[in-house]
Amino acid sequence: MADFFVYFSWFLIWTMLVYHMFLMQGGYLHSMRYRKEEKELQKMKLPFPRVSILIPAHNEEVVIGNTLEAMSNLTYPAECLEVIVINDNSNDQTGEIAERYAQKYAFIKVINTKPPNGGKGKSGALNNGFHVSTGEIICVYDADNCPEPDAIYWLALGLINDPKAGAIVGKFRVVNATKNLLTRLINVETLTFQWLAQAGRWFWFKMATIPGTNFAIRSSILEELGGWDEKALSEDTELSFRVYNLGYHIRFFPSAVTWEQEPETLKVWWRQRTRWARGNIYVVIKFILSFHKLKRKNIGIDLFYFLYTYLLFFGGVMISHVIFIINLFVDLKLTIGFVSYILLVLGFLLFVTEALLALSVEKGQLTKRNFLTVLFMYFSYSQMWLFLVVYASFLEIKRVLLKQEVQWYKTKRFKQTVVPKDKSA
Incomplete structure (x- = not known):
């Protein structure tokens, strides 16, 4: 019986590993x-659409100034921007910091x-901002983000030249990647996720x-969908599925780059990632239960x-x-002990290969220190996710039952x- 469970667990694990290898191949091809x-896209000479950038901000005095400074440096025409x-x-x-920028720049309010x-959370804040926006295109940035000057240009250009795209997703980089070991681990995770999951899924399935x-x-899509789901902790993932269901695809376009801050302590990381995991569990349950109603x-x-x-x-x-x-x-x-060790080593090597391939795509990231x-990540950071998912699942089950x-x-x-001067490739 123990042998059966070992075989079963390795089947589940290796199915995911092989799928990730498939995605990483697509991500690498997309990077080229x-x-x-x-x-x-630059050959297209379409007029600039009006763009509204929403920045939800709750107690963000530490970072909001830098974010609005980055907004003031955008190359997108100011007359087409709010x-x-x-x-x-x-x-x-x-509020006081934001008002100072609003007095200085007419397109900031x-x-x-x-x-x-x-005060209900990010989704509620975004809905409040959307109700007063005037743009044909809505862009969203967290209050700790510093987009590169041409980020909005690329997002808008990609969207108006692809009528099948309901949304277009840019790339984000970790501004405090070298702060400590935790931020270095998050930096590797971030780059791997984008080039494996985002770019890979876009390349093969036109999904992101x-x-x-x-x-x-x-x-117009947000209007049709009624804005963001205020019950969703992962409002971004939830919105993605509803955009798919309207028949649009979501495009990954890494030319649009922003630099964002990541947690610098384990406590902050744990609470943030718990919210993400709980939010994704909510989304999975929501759309599985309503799958029969989905059009796409x-x-x-x-x-x-x-x-x-x-x-x-x-589970595997x-x-x-x-x-x-x-x-x-x-x-x-167990009769498959030796085989298990081989699979364990091969799984580790595959994990390392995928991460290094993602790092190789970014300028200056394939270094000895990142290697x-x-x-270290495989035996520490990745294993922490197991405990996190257990904890998040417990909290979500508790929330539903109670x-x-x-x-x-x-x-x-x-x-x-x-923001580093050595920007992404």
């Missing part, structure tokens, strides 16, 4: 051709929200997930991917770990690091 797409800071029930200097309409920042979506059944590709990640792959890893631990104390008479970070209200956690900010 998107510059050509840039040149083709930046809306949603000062969402802040009790610090966020601030709306202040208070309960009961304000809307992130929480640095994306553009048609205002190809959504199942992405839905199954999330389901596999949070249930099947996770847990089964494998439990059997390994039990076998240390009780002889389970050692990847090796009919608790969704509690939004805003990621703590740290003193902003200057």
